[in-house]
Amino acid sequence: MTVQTIHIQLPDEMYQRFWQVAHATNQPLEEVVLQTIRGNLPPSLDDLDPKLHSIIADLQQLSDDRLWTIAKEEGPPELWHRHQELLQKAHDDDLTASEMQELETLREATDRQIIRRSYALALLKWHGHTLPTDL
Template sequence: MQRLTLELPEPLYQQLTRIAELTSQSLEALALQSITGNLPPSVENAPLEMQAELSQMQALSIDRLLEIAQSQIAIAQVERHHLLLERNQLGEISVEEQQELRNLGLAADRMMLKKAFAWSVLRWRGYAMPTLDELPPEE
């Protein structure tokens, strides 16, 4: 553990003290929880091959982050993925198609991770998160 001394404005200190009392936590535990919950997203748990790309996303503009967060997989790719999944379940898939299926799945997983990370960075920057009803429909 490392020690950090902070000077807080009196109103913030009083607010933290009241919340600590209401939640039966120490002031230190509440402050640590508040700091931990408000850090920018971490890339440490992401696949190693994506960590650099995700780290760089923290420096992107809000417009670029929104573009990533709202991106969608091309409908042709989605349809091909579904077709290969169905054929795979029936055992009617070639070795090449199995590799294509894996690649399509990995591409979808990578996109979802980038989208989630973009939303996380946006939230950390104070961007108001849309409700599910406000999100554009998936194609």
């Protein structure tokens, strides 16, 4: 791994917070700063399976209002209920071939929605928003 060096000026109170964390956790100051930066970078498409890129590629250009809308979107309740019904039937080993296909289709749709919502929330957090705990 290539390492680059960067020199930045920090406000004294920020430096003191980094130093306090480093001291309390018995870590080098540089490691605490690096962990903080790493944990606060915006989400990247490079972190995802390339097959998922098309699901979230448009989100990075959206306004925060639009991201909130996506983060709060819920699928149609009837599809959610059907998904749950099929999962129960699968658990009971009572699915027909067509129900297996339907369950797979519903699972893929649910996964896409969850990935979009999660990525929208990650972007909102990176934009400085406090995320509600009830989403």
